[in-house]
Amino acid sequence: MAAKYELKLGAATREAFGKALVELGKADENVVVCDADLSKSTFTHLFGKEFPNRFFSCGIAEANMVSIGAGLASSGKVAFVASFSAFVLNKGFEQLRVNVAYSGVPLKVVGTHSGISIGEDGPSQMSVEDISLACSLAGFTVISPADEVAMFSLVKQAAYHPGAVFIRAGRVKVPVIYGPEQKFEIGKGIQLTEGTDLTFISTGLMVAECLKAAAALEAEGISARVIDLHTIKPIDREIIAKAAAETGCIVVAEEHLVDSGLGVRLAQVVAETHPCVMEFHGINNTYAESGLPEEVLEKYKMTAADVADTARKALARKKG
Amino acid sequence: MTRTSDLSELQSIARTVRRDIIEMIGAAKSGHPGGSLSAVEILVTLYFDVMKHDPANPTWPQRDRFILSKGHAAPVLYSVMAETGYTPKDQLNTLRRIGSIYQGHPDRRFIPALEASTGSLGVGLSLGLGMAEAAKLDKSPSRTYVVLGDGEIQEGQIWEAAMYAGFHKVDNIVAILDNNRIQLDGWVKDIMAIEPLAEKWAAFGWHVIEVDGHDIVALQAAFAEAEATKGKPSILIAHTVKGKGVSFMENNPKYHGVAPTKEEVELALKEIG
Numbered sequence A: 001m002a003a004k005y006e007l008k009l010g011a012a013t014r015e016a017f018g019k020a021l022v023e024l025g026k027a028d029e030n031v032v033v034c035d036a037d038l039s040k041s042t043f044t045h046l047f048g049k050e051f052p053n054r055f056f057s058c059g060i061a062e063a064n065m066v067s068i069g070a071g072l073a074s075s076g077k078v079a080f081v082a083s084f085s086a087f088v089l090n091k092g093f094e095q096l097r098v099n100v101a102y103s104g105v106p107l108k109v110v111g112t113h114s115g116i117s118i119g120e121d122g123p124s125q126m127s128v129e130d131i132s133l134a135c136s137l138a139g140f141t142v143i144s145p146a147d148e149v150a151m152f153s154l155v156k157q158a159a160y161h162p163g164a165v166f167i168r169a170g171r172v173k174v175p176v177i178y179g180p181e182q183k184f185e186i187g188k189g190i191q192l193t194e195g196t197d198l199t200f201i202s203t204g205l206m207v208a209e210c211l212k213a214a215a216a217l218e219a220e221g222i223s224a225r226v227i228d229l230h231t232i233k234p235i236d237r238e239i240i241a242k243a244a245a246e247t248g249c250i251v252v253a254e255e256h257l258v259d260s261g262l263g264v265r266l267a268q269v270v271a272e273t274h275p276c277v278m279e280f281h282g283i284n285n286t287y288a289e290s291g292l293p294e295e296v297l298e299k300y301k302m303t304a305a306d307v308a309d310t311a312r313k314a315l316a317r318k319k320g
Numbered sequence B: 001m002t003r004t005s006d007l008s009e010l011q012s013i014a015r016t017v018r019r020d021i022i023e024m025i026g027a028a029k030s031g032h033p034g035g036s037l038s039a040v041e042i043l044v045t046l047y048f049d050v051m052k053h054d055p056a057n058p059t060w061p062q063r064d065r066f067i068l069s070k071g072h073a074a075p076v077l078y079s080v081m082a083e084t085g086y087t088p089k090d091q092l093n094t095l096r097r098i099g100s101i102y103q104g105h106p107d108r109r110f111i112p113a114l115e116a117s118t119g120s121l122g123v124g125l126s127l128g129l130g131m132a133e134a135a136k137l138d139k140s141p142s143r144t145y146v147v148l149g150d151g152e153i154q155e156g157q158i159w160e161a162a163m164y165a166g167f168h169k170v171d172n173i174v175a176i177l178d179n180n181r182i183q184l185d186g187w188v189k190d191i192m193a194i195e196p197l198a199e200k201w202a203a204f205g206w207h208v209i210e211v212d213g214h215d216i217v218a219l220q221a222a223f224a225e226a227e228a229t230k231g232k233p234s235i236l237i238a239h240t241v242k243g244k245g246v247s248f249m250e251n252n253p254k255y256h257g258v259a260p261t262k263e264e265v266e267l268a269l270k271e272i273g
């Protein structure tokens, strides 16, 4: 039942990432981190303070940083590179493709300030295409945790996960969904609530919005399942196919361009397994704008109420 | 708009612009005061004296082009654009609010008179080169001015542009390096030193002019020297103070991207006068 989630505001996922790095660094002196003049924003400064010898300051030069990280990773280091998602992916894409993906190098890439929820800085720093870009790198694992608990656990696993990994982190504080005992497995989605009428499948900060939407729909007598797909690639076919078969209706919500993110990847799985009614909730072919994070999210329809509206539309279609 | 070459008038405008910056960022409760304040004299000298442009006719083909490649210093650009009459002054304090034309970083969707939407560092000089080359093709006297940050020039694309400009003798472009010695996480010398600057740019084929970036008369002379230099691109290495004009912000890396509190706004306005 969606109502069982209190959703108290917790830390930003970028902060949990920074804390996980420090733990990793303490346990393994092979862990190294590269920064491109954003260490205080990405929280890699925590690692830099503890382990200055293993912290590489690259200046404002993301492409160079990615290739340096690839060199470290191909020399046996557990190497992380981090910047705003928009900069590390857009500026470093050629390097990610050739030096990392194509070369089979297990670099760990972390993009913070993803989505539009960064707020005031506006579109040049926002990242609404990062899921698309990261997923288009062959062999990459792409992770998008919904809260600090998930981020902390998944960063620690990603460090030793075979192959290259991209992790999507956010700027703003987000509600805590998971208890401290929750287990996460890369590649396996998590069903948060039972539900029979429809399934919300989401990632990142939209998972909490889907939980709130499910609670609102519950009051209308609608039973909504909620799934957190913290790993976008490889995608959890089993949990998706099961949701499609059992609820016959899937609503995908993401803080990303709607035509190139989680939804389209999910639709492929649904088409190949149990075709059913689907609706896609995301950002429609535009760049957002500056504003307070909550105002921007509201204007671009990234709230529980908007997601619930999309769900009602999907249900109406399901009833035909 | 009122053009002027008069020193005391330009200094007085610079004071107004500094006040605008502090008030805007104070009202927004977020933004980048340090790198806005360091570029005040550079932008005031350009917009009020050096550049040929017409706020009443922003699409005039022969206008000079201006690109704030270090887009996070948007408040200084918004202030001079408002003070010259491109955009409404009374909306400056809507900076960074939802729906405001004064976006966190310069955004052409909201202010069409902007030559470029910036905010991702490292791309502005190349963009300016395209505009400068277009002016040459069109036999237009238009000149292009690009303001760069000293942290920004760590981006490799800056040096690709530098090489192009030297090789192709693009002499209708002027880069202005706001050499305030501080970037986001601290001092440039501690993050990725960029010295020796003059030698680097000269080696890439540029005419290098070192100038005190807060001395308006020196800036006027430097821009004149750049215009008189044929067959080579020019760069002003403007030695500046990050946070200039507000004692507690000067040379203080903290104020790269932190807004002044209400009390700090009052203090700053008193100091600026």
Ligand SMILES: Cc1ncc(C[n+]2csc(CCOP(=O)(O)OP(=O)(O)O)c2C)c(N)n1
Residues within 6 Å of the ligand: A036, A037, A038, A060, A087, A091, B032, B034, B035, B036, B038, B070, B072, B073, B119, B120, B121, B122, B148, B149, B150, B151, B152, B153, B178, B180, B181, B182, B183, B184, B242, B256
């Ligand atoms: C490509 C890119 N990487 C990182 C950033 C984040 N960022 C914004 S300002 C800044 C520091 C800029 O320093 P500098 O160029 O010296 O500017 P100034 O001192 O004039 O403010 C950084 C790293 C960015 N905007 N773009």
Ligand SMILES: [Mg+2]
Residues within 6 Å of the ligand: B035, B149, B150, B151, B178, B179, B180, B181, B182, B183
């Ligand atoms: Mg600087």
